[in-house]
Amino acid sequence: MDFSDQVSRLARAHQLGAALSADMGAWGGSTPYGVRASIAEDRLSWELRLQVSQSPPLAEWGFRFGEAVNHLRAALDNLIVAIARQTGVTDEKHLKGLMFPICGTLKEWKSRQKALACLPDWCRDALEQVQPFQRSEHGGTLDEDLLLVLRELDNSTKHHLQVKPDLAPQAIRHAPTVEFETEAGAAASVPPDTEVITGPFEDGAVLLRYRTKGRIKSIKGQYNYTAQVQAVCPDGRSHGVTDLLAALWEYTRIVMRHVMGAAEQAEGRSGA
Template sequence: MPTATEVDSTAEAAARRFRLAQTRGQQLLDEVDEWHSKSPPKVSFDLAPDGMGWMAVVHGYDPAPPLDAWGLQLGEVANHYRSVLNTTLTRIWNAEGLPRSNRLQYPVCVTRAQWSRASRVLAPLPERLVRLIYAGQPFVMSRAHGALPRDDVLAVLAWTDNQQKHQVELTASTSPVMNNFVAHAEFEESARVVDVRDISHSIQKREDGKVVILADTRPHRVKTLSTADLWLTTEITFADESGAWTEVRALLWEFLQRSRSVVQELLVVWSDESFDVDRIGGSVDFVSGAAFGKAAVDSLHGSGRWSKDFFNSGRFGEHRASAALEVGLSGVVDGRLSAEDH
């Protein structure tokens, strides 16, 4: 079992890398916010071709967002979060007195075959750590959250880190804030004020790449559109391996929370030989005769235990090893990088 000094020094090293990742991430968000405040989208309004509605066409931005540069910055941040997982595992490996391994890294496996290969490298580690790492793999976690393994946050993080060697794709996506939309239109049968409660909206992308925000007034034909008060918001979004788009601020928050959780779990289980790994969702796949996945956890520990395992409980944060990382992270300026922002 590691000494308190070894646990603390490993936590402090992880905290330094987290602080660097958070600083770089906040710099990226500050640049995005500054651009957004000075670069409103160029929009024109026109009646729909059939007269039953109107279009707000976003032609672009002035100046255009530096998406390539921001993609590089996002890749760098992902690299820092990915690296903190690797360096934490390496420090644990070295503290256990294990021989140097050039193949050692924190595995991120979306298939059982990938895990089979990775587990051979991890085999010299204490079994409780191997079971913990297994339980956090995307192909295991997918049984809890229901998404595809490659859509798990850890898998997206690893993919983004790898993608930085090529190109991280970002785009500017403009959409209306519907609560603030009011239009003054004259219809063929009457004149009245129409707001979002009367009109359905959809966002389309034309072949020329211009964004079209369409107000559909069917079955009412618009005679004239005198004024339209439309509040637009522009988000910088990231395309993952599945082609799903995520707003960059939300993505960075997810990277931070998941990687921090992984490191805390490693520190807790490593520092406590008596820790009951069966309490972790997914780890009971190792128990002889146990059912597979969620059924195994629930059969051993009661219904609903899969989603309410130790690492989702308040007691986890009270563990000394978990608190050691939080002490190292105290004072980090990440107030704007929070779930409240999105």
């Protein structure tokens, strides 16, 4: 069977993801943001604030993220239509409504059988083997299944709202040196009362707040924050955009190879 069109669409999704990753890297490499420390008027606390000199083009990145997701979903749908056509299905009504099933429950899978009836048995068997509802039988959980993530992201019509920049607190590096007005104030401020704040990625946003019991004379030090552009899935969980696209692409490729492998085996049996 010829699956060149489906493979091309998969390759296009990969290209979009690579280009998006490169553009995000270029934005980050241009040093578009930094930090500054400031002492409160009462000198009993100091804050680390974000300085943004160049906002990320989120609308454009969101559109391209959505386009890559659409290509992955379309590659799966087109694969099933191609199999149907190449195994003799000519009824356009059946072909028009045919899509790759992604089912989180056995009940949902059974409800799709009528729509899949035009496909050969070997194809329906291969499709059943990769369904998310099978994951629990192999020691996994549904929320780990990337096909479900792909389905939910593809169903969303506002991909540009699903992408946002967010600070990665685990990447904070800071080495502050605080000088107090008195030694007693310094002693009373140990250990430090520190608050990490994950607010919006915008100029002036507070990142860290240190409260003290002694008055601060001066503050200096080195600070480094790493920002990560994240995709927010419909279930509310956030993932790095490039990591998520790479994982979705790889899993889609595995699923397609499984179904295409079944097609090759069926073709071999028929030609024997």
